[in-house]
Amino acid sequence: MKSHVWRPLYVVIAFVVALLVFRFFYVPNDFGSGKRGFMYSFHRKSNEMEWKNQPAKYGTSGRERMHEYCSACHGEIVKLRSEKLHGIIPCEDCHGPAMNHPENPEKLNIDRSRDLCLRCHTDLPYTTSERKRIPGIDPKTHNTGLECVKCHNPHNPSLEGMK
Amino acid sequence: MERREFLKKCIMVVAGASVPLSALRLIDPEKVLAANPDIQWAFLVDTNKCVGCGFCVKACKTENDIPFDAHVSRTWVERYVYTKDDKRYVDSPDAALYGFTESRIDLGRGEFKEIDPDNVGKAFFVPKLCNHCSSPACTQVCPVGATYKTDDGVVLVDRKWCIGCGYCIMACPYAARFFHPVYHVADKCTFCYHRLSKGLDSACVNACPFGARKMGNIHDKNDPITKIIMNERVGVLKDEFGTKPQAFYIGLAQEVR
Amino acid sequence: MVGQIAQHAMEVHGEAWTIKELFTLPNEYIYWSIQIVMYPLMTGLVAGAFVLSSLYHVFGVDKLKEIARFSLVFSFALLPVAMMPLMLHLQQPFRGINVLMTPHFTSAISAFGIVFLTYASIVATEIWLVYRKYFVQTAQGLMAMKNRGFVDSFRMMIFQALTLGAWDISHEAVEKDHKACKIMAGLGIPVACFLHGYAGFIFGSVKANALWMTPLMPVIFICSAVVSGVALCILTYVVVQEIRKYMAKSKMSRWAKDASAPDAEELEASKHAEVMISSNYLLYFMIAAMTLEILDLIFRGYTQVKSWDILREVIMERDFVKIFVLQYAIGNVLPFIMMILPGRTVRRTTIATVLVLFGVFMMRYNVVIGGQAFSLSFAGFMDYHLPIIPHNFETFKEGLFGALTVAVTPFVLFYFINMFIPAFLKEDSTH
Numbered sequence: 001m002k003s004h005v006w007r008p009l010y011v012v013i014a015f016v017v018a019l020l021v022f023r024f025f026y027v028p029n030d031f032g033s034g035k036r037g038f039m040y041s042f043h044r045k046s047n048e049m050e051w052k053n054q055p056a057k058y059g060t061s062g063r064e065r066m067h068e069y070c071s072a073c074h075g076e077i078v079k080l081r082s083e084k085l086h087g088i089i090p091c092e093d094c095h096g097p098a099m100n101h102p103e104n105p106e107k108l109n110i111d112r113s114r115d116l117c118l119r120c121h122t123d124l125p126y127t128t129s130e131r132k133r134i135p136g137i138d139p140k141t142h143n144t145g146l147e148c149v150k151c152h153n154p155h156n157p158s159l160e161g162m163k
Numbered sequence: 164m165e166r167r168e169f170l171k172k173c174i175m176v177v178a179g180a181s182v183p184l185s186a187l188r189l190i191d192p193e194k195v196l197a198a199n200p201d202i203q204w205a206f207l208v209d210t211n212k213c214v215g216c217g218f219c220v221k222a223c224k225t226e227n228d229i230p231f232d233a234h235v236s237r238t239w240v241e242r243y244v245y246t247k248d249d250k251r252y253v254d255s256p257d258a259a260l261y262g263f264t265e266s267r268i269d270l271g272r273g274e275f276k277e278i279d280p281d282n283v284g285k286a287f288f289v290p291k292l293c294n295h296c297s298s299p300a301c302t303q304v305c306p307v308g309a310t311y312k313t314d315d316g317v318v319l320v321d322r323k324w325c326i327g328c329g330y331c332i333m334a335c336p337y338a339a340r341f342f343h344p345v346y347h348v349a350d351k352c353t354f355c356y357h358r359l360s361k362g363l364d365s366a367c368v369n370a371c372p373f374g375a376r377k378m379g380n381i382h383d384k385n386d387p388i389t390k391i392i393m394n395e396r397v398g399v400l401k402d403e404f405g406t407k408p409q410a411f412y413i414g415l416a417q418e419v420r
Numbered sequence: 421m422v423g424q425i426a427q428h429a430m431e432v433h434g435e436a437w438t439i440k441e442l443f444t445l446p447n448e449y450i451y452w453s454i455q456i457v458m459y460p461l462m463t464g465l466v467a468g469a470f471v472l473s474s475l476y477h478v479f480g481v482d483k484l485k486e487i488a489r490f491s492l493v494f495s496f497a498l499l500p501v502a503m504m505p506l507m508l509h510l511q512q513p514f515r516g517i518n519v520l521m522t523p524h525f526t527s528a529i530s531a532f533g534i535v536f537l538t539y540a541s542i543v544a545t546e547i548w549l550v551y552r553k554y555f556v557q558t559a560q561g562l563m564a565m566k567n568r569g570f571v572d573s574f575r576m577m578i579f580q581a582l583t584l585g586a587w588d589i590s591h592e593a594v595e596k597d598h599k600a601c602k603i604m605a606g607l608g609i610p611v612a613c614f615l616h617g618y619a620g621f622i623f624g625s626v627k628a629n630a631l632w633m634t635p636l637m638p639v640i641f642i643c644s645a646v647v648s649g650v651a652l653c654i655l656t657y658v659v660v661q662e663i664r665k666y667m668a669k670s671k672m673s674r675w676a677k678d679a680s681a682p683d684a685e686e687l688e689a690s691k692h693a694e695v696m697i698s699s700n701y702l703l704y705f706m707i708a709a710m711t712l713e714i715l716d717l718i719f720r721g722y723t724q725v726k727s728w729d730i731l732r733e734v735i736m737e738r739d740f741v742k743i744f745v746l747q748y749a750i751g752n753v754l755p756f757i758m759m760i761l762p763g764r765t766v767r768r769t770t771i772a773t774v775l776v777l778f779g780v781f782m783m784r785y786n787v788v789i790g791g792q793a794f795s796l797s798f799a800g801f802m803d804y805h806l807p808i809i810p811h812n813f814e815t816f817k818e819g820l821f822g823a824l825t826v827a828v829t830p831f832v833l834f835y836f837i838n839m840f841i842p843a844f845l846k847e848d849s850t851h
Contacts, residue, residue, distance in 0.1 A: 003596055004584075004586035004588060004593065004596070005549065005596050005597060005599075005600040007548075007584040007585070007586055008541070008544065008545040008548050008549075008584070009545075011584065012541045012545075015541075019520065023520075023521050026517070026521050027521050027522055031308070031522055034311065034312075034313070034314060035314050036311075036312050036314070038524075038525075038526065039302070039303055039526045040298070040299060040302050040303070040311065040312045041302075041311045041312055041313070041314075042308035042311060042522075042524050043308050043309070043310075043311035043319075043321060043324075044308070044321055044323070044324055047319065047321040047322075047323070047324070048313055048319070050322075050323075051319055051353060051356045051357060052356060052357055052360040053357065054356075054357035055357070056226070056355075056357055056358050056361055056363055057225060057226050057366075058222060058225075058226055058358075058363075058366055058369055058370070059363075060363050060364060060369060088372045088373065089372040090369060090370055090372065092222075092369070092370070093218045093221075093222070093370055093372065096225075097222075097225055097226065115261060115264065118262070118264040119215075119216040119217055119218065119261070119262030119263075119264065120214060120216045120262070122262075122263070122264045122265070122266075123266075124215075124263065124266050124286075125266060125280035125281075125283050125286075126244070126283060126285075126286035126287070127283070127286075128284075128285040128286060128287065129214065129215075129286050129287050129288065130211065130212055130213070130214050130373065131214040131215060131288070134214060139264065230430045232430045233430040233431075233432050234432055234435060234446065235432050235446060235447050236446050236447065239445070239446045239447075241443075251799075252443075253443040253797065253799055254443055255443075255445070255446055257446075258446035270441070270442055271439075271440040271441040271442055271443075271444065271800065272439060272440070272441050291445075300627060300628060303526045303527065304526070304527045304528065304529070304625075304626075305524055305527055306519050306523065306524055306527040306528075306529035306530040306532070307515075307518040307519055307521075307522050307523070307524055307530070308522050308524040309518075324515070324518060324522075325511075325512065325515070326510050326511070326512045326513075326515040326516055326518050326519065327510050327511020327512040327515075328506075328509070328510055328511075328529060329451040329452060329509075329511075330527065330528075330529055330622075332447075332451050333451065333452065333626050333628065333629065334626055334627070334628055335628060336627070336628035336796060337445075337796070338445035338446075338447045338448045338795075338796050339447065340447065341432065341433075341447040341449075342432060342433035342434070342451070342511055344430045344431065344432050344433070347433070347511040347512060348511060348512060404627055404628065405627075420796070420797050420798060420799075
């Protein structure tokens with residue numbers, strides 16, 4: 001090892017050591033493999049909490065817990081909805097995300113647009129699809145320019161109950 | 164050496180050599196636990212129930228701050244239309260963020276195809292999202308360990324560590340990943356991890372009026388979703404890639420890729 | 421669609437240069453664009469230049485002495501540029517260091533930092549061994565100077581540092597350099613091939629991509645790397661020699677004061693010999709590269725697996741001109757014929773190398789962009805439109821000018837490196 005030809009190696013070793021020292025300070029302490037091994041769970045562990053702590057926006061008004069979140073205050077109107085028709089639609093789909101709405105009851109951004117109704121009620125000629133079971137209209141001819149809610153009651157849309 | 168003793172020694176050597184082989188295969192308790200932890204999230208899509216309203220996409224984009232006018236989405240709905248003269252059309256305009264409000268098919272490049280209603284054979288909608296695979300190709304190829312699978316089976320991206328090379332996007336056979344237009348890192352469906360950990364349904368499951376999207380803990384034998392996955396005929400997308408998807412589909416067609 | 425896209429405030433990465441057709445999945449764009457074309461091109465050039473220089477150092481092809489030394493210095497100039505396209509491509513370039521900090525070795529990319537640095541140290545060491553005598557002599561000359569100006573003092577400090585404190589230039593010491601150099605060059609060849617072969621692996625191992633996924637990819641990449649590297653070295657060597665000839669004729673710079681400088685005829689003669697021999701090696705590797713590429717294509721066409729329908733449409737119809745005309749005909753067959761026809765001249769070989777370089781560029785382009793030209797749904801296509809006039813930083817760095825920046829940088833670097841490590845030296849200073 002006395003020979004001068006080894007000198008570049010010393011430079012390389014010095015470089016590697018410098019890199020490792022830098023790495024020691026740079027890499028977060030909680031970086032490492034999780035239970036799924038190096039291939040699938042090599043990560044910074046605190047990132048899991050970062051994702052968990054993201055704020056939620058929608059309450060739980062979904063189909064699985066049918067409107068329990070909203071009926072605490074708005075029981076009357078939730079009851080009004082007929083289970084067969086629009087009762088399956090979660091309140092927040094039209095009324096917007098309502099996570100902090102009870103604490104901070106500012107007005108929700110209700111979507112009354114025609115486009116919202118047309119998501120389901122545009123008539124599409126798909127006889128094999130569930131879509132065909134929903135009453136549909138042709139948006140180009142059916143009372144163009146009018147909001148649907150002018151005539152139809154979105155909470156109880158049966159044709160007898162039209163406004 | 165006597166023959167008898169020789170044989171004895173032979174047996175000893177053989178036995179000695181074979182015992183350590185099995186004994187050395189140590190059981191790693193962590194690996195056993197990983198194979199059967201308490202919670203393992205799985206997704207169930209019933210394509211028969213989907214009507215293509217796109218409320219799921221709207222809810223997902225709202226809940227997870229993916230800008231509406233950015234042409235990427237963590238989840239999307241595809242429309243398949245087969246004509247009676249055996250042509251197939253597929254589209255997903257704006258990832259179905261605004262649903263399917265027109266019967267014409269989006270062909271890209273600003274072109275559309277109007278299909279004669281009498282010519283329509285079968286037609287259906289297929290919601291899609293990240294499959295949170297058991298062996299995720301995207302996670303395997305991340306060069307820095309910025310994407311990973313949690314113990315409860317959700318594939319996440321570390322927004323502070325991702326270098327934005329795009330290798331995971333290339334590796335995903337389902338095109339579930341994209342670059343977030345604001346954070347400029349890889350982004351994908353998280354199964355609404357923040358909601359799950361608060362005991363809430365994920366935003367798309369919550370928003371679906373028709374019950375086409377459901378989630379469950381596949382390690383809980385009494386979970387209703389697990390029961391469906393165990394007892395009914397369900398399929399997964401692109402199993403040929405060996406990624407073992409954890410999003411199961413009822414009513415999958417061969418053409419759905 | 422393009423006009424609409426440009427107006428959007430929320431432009432997604434890839435949207436500016438992707439045009440979608442028929443059914444493509446919502447998140448599909450051409451995410452790997454021109455810089456990822458440049459990346460294998462540049463690493464290929466590095467690897468190829470190094471292999472050419474090793475032919476002399478390891479296998480003792482003495483006639484290649486001058487071009488070998490030139491290639492070594494040139495490959496050193498190309499080295500930082502192999503990293504440049506990646507940095508320009510990253511969405512988070514300042515986190516690029518993470519690849520070295522927390523390498524996730526199940527990823528083909530993670531090795532990049534380590535392999536790249538290993539390779540860089542091998543090339544640097546080899547250069548140091550070749551040029552140590554020159555460094556010492558220059559440093560001593562500068563130290564002996566009486567009235568050093570600022571520039572000379574600066575140069576002296578650089579050269580003193582470059583010697584790494586090894587001042588012994590006795591015959592035995594230089595012999596030691598020579599021996600060590602041979603070992604480094606021998607070590608360098610597998611590392612160079614690994615550096616580039618695994619660039620091929622990065623693509624070949626993407627199972628989701630029907631065009632990329634083939635175990636032949638790393639081998640194809642290595643062969644085309646050597647082809648492009650040798651071609652670029654020949655081309656640059658000829659150009660530099662022409663410049664030197666011009667300078668010798670008009671008695672500029674060193675030729676004005678140094679009587680021992682080679683005259684124009686000497687330059688011409690050495691140029692001819694070196695170009696002829698290197699171009700032979702170019703031919704061998706071209707045959708290997710072409711054979712493998714054609715084999716891959718035939719195999720895909722013959723086996724006709726699920727993806728073939730869409731691949732056939734991309735290869736045979738949409739990208740036909742790019743693949744068969746630009747890449748194979750103009751970039752491979754034409755230069756090949758030019759070089760095997762009898763009466764080969766330096767000029768003809770030089771033109772052929774330009775075509776070869778173009779062919780290798782088109783091959784990278786057709787692999788990288790072509791692999792993203794079809795949707796994962798196998799029912800749609802994506803068209804790539806290289807941004808020419810940039811409208812923001814992203815369309816600059818991943819556009820024509822970004823690519824040109826990458827292409828020009830090695831020559832600029834070579835100019836500066838050449839100040840301290842002259843690629844052309846008189847016989848006695850190096851070996």
